[in-house]
Amino acid sequence: MADVVRVVAADDPLRDLFSPAGELTAEGRSRLGLDAAALRELYRNMVLIRRADQEALNLQRQGELGLWGQFLGQEAIHVGFSPAIASSAWRCSAASIPPTC
Numbered sequence: 001m002a003d004v005v006r007v008v009a010a011d012d013p014l015r016d017l018f019s020p021a022g023e024l025t026a027e028g029r030s031r032l033g034l035d036a037a038a039l040r041e042l043y044r045n046m047v048l049i050r051r052a053d054q055e056a057l058n059l060q061r062q063g064e065l066g067l068w069g070q071f072l073g074q075e076a077i078h079v080g081f082s083p084a085i086a087s088s089a090w091r092c093s094a095a096s097i098p099p100t101c
Contacts, residue, residue: 042083046075 009015017028024032034042049071059065071078 042079045079049075049078 017025017031019025029039032039053071053075056065056068057070060068
């Protein structure tokens with residue numbers, strides 16, 4: 001087994017945004033352009049999605065809900081997607097059949 005696992009190349013510009021422990025640095029926070037309240041709101045939304053996801057999974061296991069595809073571990077993409085794109089952009093649901101835009 002290798003002693004060192006290289007996840008991000010040394011010259012990757014995203015590398016400077018995080019500390020070796022994986023925490024967002026001050027430079028990373030400033031480059032995001034989000035204040036503390038906006039970061040808290042994003043985190044709050046991720047927690048809400050995780051809680052709703054767990055409740056839905058519990059209901060499915062009890063036979064109260066038919067099919068449920070878990071979001072566990074994917075909360076950030078769902079929460080970060082909407083604010084990141086322009087409000088006039090088209091949004092399509094990946095889970096809907098047929099796709100609705």
